[in-house]
Amino acid sequence: LQLTLAVIKPDAVAHPLIVEALHQKILAHKFIIVKSKDLVWRKQDSEKFYAEHEGRFFYQRLVEFMSSGPMRAYILAREDAIGYWRELMGPTKVYRARYSSPNTIRAQYGLTDTRNTTHGSDSVESAQREIAFFFPEFHVQ
Ligand code: ATP
Ligand code: MG
Numbered sequence: 001l002q003l004t005l006a007v008i009k010p011d012a013v014a015h016p017l018i019v020e021a022l023h024q025k026i027l028a029h030k031f032i033i034v035k036s037k038d039l040v041w042r043k044q045d046s047e048k049f050y051a052e053h054e055g056r057f058f059y060q061r062l063v064e065f066m067s068s069g070p071m072r073a074y075i076l077a078r079e080d081a082i083g084y085w086r087e088l089m090g091p092t093k094v095y096r097a098r099y100s101s102p103n104t105i106r107a108q109y110g111l112t113d114t115r116n117t118t119h120g121s122d123s124v125e126s127a128q129r130e131i132a133f134f135f136p137e138f139h140v141q
Pocket of ligand 2: 120122
């Protein structure tokens with residue numbers, strides 16, 4: 001089974017019904033929840049996690065947003081977990097998600113291109129890095 005890191009971002013965690021709906025969606029799509037935790041980032045955590053986007057026009061707003069309140073992180077296991085979760089999330093940009101894939105998470109719950117409800121790793125390498133970032137105590141044998 002493949003592992004991915006999925007995060008429910010602060011815009012969604014602010015709404016308990018959305019968190020519950022997303023949790024049920026994870027279960028309905030037969031992911032195994034390997035680990036989960038609720039956490040809050042300091043600004044420096046946010047900057048470090050999104051260092052690849054430093055200098056982009058949305059970087060400051062992204063960093064502020066991701067350290068603005070609690071998040072829920074999951075290590076999810078499933079066949080093709082990385083691609084499958086990203087399919088469920090839909091496109092990064094909410095207007096594009098609403099237009100092209102209205103049944104996706106971001107189309108249904110996203111507020112703006114920054115406050116877009118969820119994160120998912122985009123490759124095996126980033127899944128490894130991101131799982132270690134969120135769950136430093138977790139080790140794959
Ligand atoms: P994520 O990494 O959060 O799963 P993603 O891989 O779909 O999302 P990235 O390109 O990695 O998208 O961007 C990381 C995050 O930065 C996005 O999820 C979004 O919150 C924010 N972001 C990306 N592009 C834009 C943009 N054009 N305008 C505003 N915010 C953006
Ligand atoms: Mg990304």
